[in-house]
Each structure stands twice: as C-alpha cells, then as structure tokens.
Amino acid sequence: MPPSQHALSKQVMKNWDFWKHKIANATNNRMLEQWAFHKPQIIRATSTQDLDPPPLAANDHPSVLPHEMYALEPGDPPSRTLTWKPLGFLSHIKRRTNDDRFPLSLWEVWFCTQLGVSIPELIGPLRQCSCNAFQIDLFGDHSQTCQHKTAATQVHDWAVSRLAGILGSVGHRVKINKITPATGKERGDVEIRDYVVLQKPRDVTDCLPPPRTLILDFTLTHTRFGRSLVHSLGQLTHKRRSDGAPEPDGALRAVARKKIIHYRQLYINRPEPIAFMPVAVDTTCL
C-alpha cells in the first residue's frame, strides 16, 4: 500500500530545507521548464473599451467573446486582470466514491510527466511506436503527439463529449453529432443553439437581432515536439524570443489562431451566420 498523499506532504515539509536547496540548485532543463509552466500566470482580459469599433456599432466584429461580455455587463467595464494557477485544481479534486479513484499507474504517469522525469513504464530499451515512424521516448512526448489511429482521436472525442455534457447541464441546447459543416465535410465539434446574444436592448422598443448559434472546435495540443523530423524530440515548441524561457500559452495561441483562420469566416459567411470559437487545451497540466 503506497503512503497517502498527506503522509508524503508531511514527510517533504519536515525536510523542507533539503528540498529548498535542491530546487535552488536544480540544473535539469526539462524539470525547470515544467516548473515554469506550472507557475501562476497573470492574463489581461480585453474589455469592450479596447475594441475599435465598439461592439454596438458593428455586430460583425470577428470575435464573439466581447459580445457575450457586453450582453452580460453592458457599458464600459474596465479590463480585468485574471490570475491562473495551473495546478490549483489539485486542491479541489476529491473522490466521491471508490470508483472515482484514479488508478496508481495513471497517477504515476501524470506525476512524472508534470515533474519532467522519465515515465517508469517506458524505461528500458526503446520501443517502436505502432505508427512505425518513431520510437517511444522515455518522457512520452511522442505518445502525446502521435496521430496514428487513434489514441489521439479517442481522447479528443472523450473531451468533446464531456464538454458538451457540462454545457448541457447548465441548460444549453447542445449537440456533438451532425454539426453544421463550415465547408464540405469540415466542421467544428460542439454546436450550441441560440447561444450568442449580440447586444442588449437599450430600451423596450429596441429590436434585437436573433441570437446566433455558436460552434466550438476542440484541440488537445502538446508543448513539445514529439513527431518532428526537423526539430529535436522533446524540445519546446514555443520559447520566448528574448531569453528562450518557456512561453506558457504559446502552443495554445498557435492552435487557436490556426482554427480561427480556418473556420471563423466560413461560418460567418453562411446565410444565417454562426459564431465560431476554438477551444484549446495543452498537456502541461492534464
């Protein structure tokens, strides 16, 4: 029976000076980069004041978020500063039943990946991946990025169904099958009927445009190269130009930009325009 998390924390805190010294003198690059990903982040949320033209004047602003914020909070709310602690969720999860318990092997992979050390299960002679183009590295970077049949598709579909469940549970009309296509067979993952209210009436005689459907497209991305023949495996995909430090949201921004370019205009151009929003998640804290 492994020691409980409480017992481990107590043991670590009892010998904290030892760990403080270790952390201050750490030289393992990957561990330092993972640590940088997990530090609290401060994000400035754009307000409608920052938009030119403002959302009331032009309902065709390419992003739907300011409209949604405006409908909730009319007027000129100031920009907000949001603080995000990537590993903060750890203090909130708890199991409700015995079946809720994560298996030990899953914790082990998660824990080692977050720290930036080799995954015990993968230590030993390198194995060929079933895609036949790469070997499975000790840190799991290839496994996290391999597109070969399907682990990736299964994870994607699982996340989409959970996302739809959460949206449906608060009363939205949501579907994940037969999504309205953007073009040909290409389409987003989640469709929410009548979601986006474009503006709030200024008085009772104001005629509101009908609410728009919102389509989300979900992408799971990884912050390191795992199937590139050009870049070294395990290297970060996005670093700050000035000092080479990890860019925490670099991979998310890149994938969101790509999806917006691909889908947003196609969906707006439909006879009944549809709003589009990418949803991107990366593996640094999953």
Ligand SMILES: [Zn+2]
């Ligand atoms: Zn592979």
